[in-house]
Amino acid sequence: MEYDRVAKLALERGFYFPSCEVYSDSQAGFWEYGPNGVSMKGKFLELWRRELVRRDGMMEIDGSQIMTRSVFEASGHLDSFADPITRCAACGATFRADRMIQEACGATIPESADLAEFDVAIADNGISCSRCGGTLGPAKKFNMMFQVGIGPEGEEAYLRPETCQSIFVDFPRLFKTMRGRLPVGVAQVGKSFRNEISPRQSLLRLREFYQAEIEVFCNPQKLRQVPKFEQVRDTTIRIGGDGDMAETTCAAAVADGALPNEFVAYYIGILAEFYEKTGIDMGRSRFRRLGEKEKAFYAEVAFDFEVETATGWLELVACNYRTDHDLGGHSRHSGEKFEVMDGDTKVLPHVFEISMGIDRSLYTILEHSLNEDDTHDRTVLSIRPYLAPIHVGVLSLVKKDGLREETDTVHRAINRRYDAFLDHSGAIGRRYRRLDEIGCPFAVTVDHQTLEDDTVTLRERDSMGQRRVPLSELDHTISEAIAFP
RNA sequence: GCGGUCAUAGUAUAGCCUGGUCAGUAUGUUGGCCUUCCAAGCCAAUCACCCGGGUUCAAAUCCCGGUGACCGCACCA
Incomplete structure (x- = not known):
């Protein structure tokens, strides 16, 4: 079914519609769920809980949406979730400073470098606006996080750009008080916020959106010792990208190296079984391994679960092997201990995450389920x-x-x-x-x-x-x- | 953020070029009549010119700015 038809149904039948629509200055990227949308979302999440959280014995938490600055220093978002940009003083076009310099003179400046370095490179190489030739203004950081001021002094905090940071900072308490044993999954449903430059297509790219995230904490030495892998050994998955997509099973994917180990394969397997039950056409789905440039800054290995929709291949879930990036970062920044005992060895757990876009999933279910019965x-x-x-x-x-x-x-x-x-x-x-x-x-x-x-x-x-x-x-x-x- | 196209009831549209009736139509919705299982009919009601400014005696209509939507570019875990 076409995108427009789904959008119209959503609008007319109370699934979802633009936020603040009676005001003409309402910004793009904010949408509301109406009664039917809320009801469907609730049931979708119940299915998610059944098929992933309960099935795997995970814990579920509900964390704050506003988190203090330190969290994002430790996670790397303050530095890495931002692009260096420069704006043409003449025509107003905005460019990414690092790309502009790379193209103009071949010099590579990491995007997290000091802003002054970009200004120097632009001046030394006489780089001007590629659109109109005008003078480029000083480089600035555009961070995609929304900053908020807390209390009368406006102390610095941010709306979380992904729900999972709560899970990481809560991990020591959860593991101790909830009798954690590795591997253990912690799940959370909630809102995340990103100041996208140009949100588009209603539920598909939002500035305020729902995620259902699962962070599985594991001993990196035991990624091949996964007894429950037997449950998904024969589960069908489609894996690959444009041109090399193949239908296989979890066991075969591990055997031929398409998936790195049984641990990752188990979670990909139960995720596939969950999506099968949502009614999404799995014949139009794939797990695609991301290349170095596509991956998030915290991911060592990343697979996107993508589904073919009227708008093209759409990423519904990001599966990232985040190593100890997050627990290590929070440990260093907070001074807290994040190591736990696994049997008689002390380990700083690694994390495999299943980060699901709820809004996109709901859209896809609607698109794949909607039919015109002409008869x-x-x-x-x-x-x-x-x-x-x-x-x-x-x-x-x-x-x-x-x-x-x-x-x-x-x-x-x-x-x-x-x-x-x-x-x-x-x-x-x-x-x-x-x-x-x-x-x-x-x-x-x-x-x-x-x-x-x-x-x-x-x-x-x-x-x-x-x-x-x-x-x-x-x-x-x-x-x-x-x-x- | 840039460029193009666009913005009138819940939805789809007419009117705009050439300024001047009560902003028309279809469909929907609500109530009533009729009706014993698949969008029937009749009656009545209901709801709109995206926002701000300008020009003018007069603006849905012309001009400027803003916001949003769609497409493309760029960006995007």
């Missing part, structure tokens, strides 16, 4: 029942003859257990189609026969098929049909 002149969101924002519609065939009251009773009987939507108004076919469009898998219709024999019609979304179900079996029938796999 029946309807739009159907064929989302998995356990992810549907509304589980069941409860409809009266007509309002009169006591059917309205009977329908209300049926609704009241189930609306605590399910996301049920009550609707009395308009033609029955119109109501079915409205439910189809938000992916509601079932509709229960109360008619005159209901008053006689306590049965209702159960109508199924994808097939449009109908069958009669006794009211006494309704709860059981729905709960089976919408259960998580």
Whole structure:
């Protein structure tokens, strides 16, 4: 399905829409989830918890979004999550200073160098604006983190650019108090903030966005001793980039070196099994190993989980082997001890992270699930029942003859257990189609026969098929049909 | 951030060039009538000129600035 069609559905049916839209000065890159979006997001996260957090026995935390300056000195974000830029005084075009110098005279200045070095290089080599030839202004750092001032003195802090820093700084306490043993996963769902230069395409590139991150702490000496790898030995994954993509299994990928070890392969395997259950078309997915230049500054080995969408290949998850970059950095900066005992040896754990973009994942589920059914002149969101924002519609065939009251009773009987939507108004076919469009898998219709024999019609979304179900079996029938796999 | 295109009800659009009716239409939504299972019909109601400034007796319409959206470039874990 095309991007525009998904965007329109989101806007019209309360999945997501622009933030602050009544004000014309609202900035790009901020979006809200409406009722159906929130409901779907909640179910998506429940699936994530089931398939990753609970399955692997991880801990889940919920950390602060605002963190003090020291955290980002230690993590490297203050230096490395910023680009040196220079702006043309004449035409206003902005360039990356390091790239500009590299192109103009071949000199390589690391992007984390002192700003003065860029100014000197630009002056010495007589570099001018490549667009208009104008004079370039002094180099500045553009850091993608949002700075905030705390308290009356405005003490320096930042909105976190990734959720995982909370996990790293909390690690010593978590490991001690929660009886941690390596390897151990710590998970977190929450918002992160990045001051993107040009956010685009609604949920796909946001300045404020949701991540579901998992940091697995491990003993780097034991990456090949992973008993639970057996669970995913035969799990199908697609691995590679443009041109060399191949479908394989986790075991084969480790054997031929496409994946570095059983430890990484296990987590890639359970991640693939999770995404299979979201209904995303795994035939259009791949794990792509990133090259040196593409990787984040903290990653030693990185795989992106990407899915083909109407906008091209879209990165949904970044899997990074971060080594001891973070625990080492926080240990040095804070003076705290981050080493833990693994058996009788003391180790500074390494970290493998599974950093999931929730917003992008939800978009992809919508795009891959949305269909136009021309035969029946309807739009159907064929989302998995356990992810549907509304589980069941409860409809009266007509309002009169006591059917309205009977329908209300049926609704009241189930609306605590399910996301049920009550609707009395308009033609029955119109109501079915409205439910189809938000992916509601079932509709229960109360008619005159209901008053006689306590049965209702159960109508199924994808097939449009109908069958009669006794009211006494309704709860059981729905709960089976919408259960998580 | 740069360049191009664009901005009118929830959605899709007419009107703008050539300034002057109550800003039109479709669809949606809400209520009613009718209706015993797939967007039927009828009646009624409801909702809009992106923001700021300028020109003018008068601005949806012309001019300037801002913001946003889409596309391309650059950027992007």
